[in-house]
Amino acid sequence: MxxxxxxxxxxxxxxxxxxxxxxxxxxxxxxxxxxxxxxxxxxxxxxxxxxxxxxxxxxxxxxxxxxxxxxxxxxxxxxxxxxxxxxxxxxxxxxxxxxxxxxAYNLRFHELFNHLIDILKDDALLSFSVHAGSYLPDWRKNTNYQNCYSAKQEQGGGVLRDLSHELDYILWICGKCIEVTAMGGHMSSLEINSDDIYSILMRCENCPIVNIQLDYLSRVPMRNITIQTKKQKTIFIDLINGCLSLNGEILFNIKEPIKNTYILQHKAIIEKNFADLCCFKQGLAVMNLISMIEKSACEKKWVVL
Incomplete structure (x- = not known):
């Protein structure tokens, strides 16, 4: 190839x-x-x-x-x-x-999502809570954060787009967004003109309560998910450290989980196994959701998709 x-x-x-x-x-x-x-x-x-x-x-x-x-x-x-x-x-x-x-929403290839899907069989989601954040000045070594595209709205930067992995896997797991409300924008002292924090609340087809915080501010990087299910399961996932627990008991702990997602994504393409890849239509759905989140934050109201 x-x-x-x-x-x-x-x-x-x-x-x-x-x-x-x-x-x-x-x-x-x-x-x-x-x-x-x-x-x-x-x-x-x-x-x-x-x-x-x-x-x-x-x-x-x-x-x-x-x-x-x-x-x-x-x-x-x-x-x-x-x-x-x-x-x-x-x-x-x-x-x-x-x-x-x-x-290239490679987080779909995170091994813990395979385990999550197995755990959710014969169960239903009640709430799906996500916090993803890291400190923008630490993102790229030997680069002034003010000069990177993430800092520049006109180049498509901003936390809502940079961390849209979270929006993609939420739509993938929780189903189509039915309605959304949000607050966010550029609120910190970071010297950028793009959005640096968003708090989002959604109702999805397969989950009545979805809440998300995305930010460029967390000095301790995190990509965490907390899930409550109809059968009273509490699931916690740490995507960065590769840990999944069920009702407080650690079930899975994997090494280099994020790095492996890039490799598995390309492996799937090479093997022509496209089932778990984000297709063009799904990528547009994420862009539509981003647009509606920004509309909601601007107009300070719920938006129905």
Whole structure:
């Protein structure tokens, strides 16, 4: 498999490293000169000089839409993996999207979600509470946080989009959002113009109470889920440390859980096992939810989807 990665920031570099370790031929679209990779300055030149089975769109979020459109206009027929979120804003699609586009919500491949699904068999969700946060200045080593895309609203940054993994897996597990209300925006002293905290309350098809806190502020990184079920089970999941407990008893403790999700995502694509990948339609559903969350926070009311 030959793969073209568009963009070589931190996430593009991660995709390149993983795919190279999986013995795929990797090329890059970047103005940087990166050793051990063939680098092109434009997509057009890359397609003219090489044939690719897969393209990964890993440039800034505000460029995703035009990049995807360009790839389609160049008649690329292979798999397209778009880094999350799909776009910076909900777009009116003016080209025909085939079933070859997926969004890189790799947390779907977290091993603990497999165990959670097993535990929830013959049971029903009552509440699903998520807190995901980490301190933005600590995200990228040797980089001033003010200069990264996360800090810039105009580049598609902001915690609501950066941590939209949580929105995706909630829709995946709890079902379609029926109504939502939210508070949030840029509220801290971080020197950014993007949103840094959101508190969200939703009702979903398969769970009557879903509450979420997303932030760029937590000095102790966390990605935690607390679940209450109809059969009076209390489930706690620590996605970062790989721990799942049921009624206070630790059932599963796995190593390097987040790192493995990236590997398992690419393994699924290589093996053409797309069942657990986020498809284009589901990626648009996340963008629609983001839009409705922002609408609710702005208008200070519940929004029905």
């Amino acid at each position: 030959s793969v073209l990665i568009i963009g070589y920031g931190s996430i593009g570099a991660r995709h390149a490293k993983i795919l190279s370790q999986m013995h795929r031929t990797v090329s890059l679209i970047t103005r940087q000169k990166i050793e051990n990779y063939t680098c092109y300055e434009t997509i057009e030149k890359a397609f003219k000089e090489n044939v690719f089975n897969m393209v990964v769109i890993a440039n800034p979020t505000n460029l995703h839409y035009e990049t995807l459109k360009k790839i389609y206009l160049l008649n690329f027929q292979g798999i397209i993996l778009v880094e999350k979120p799909l776009f910076s804003n909900l777009e009116a699609i003016d080209f025909n999207v085939r079933e070859n586009v997926y969004v």
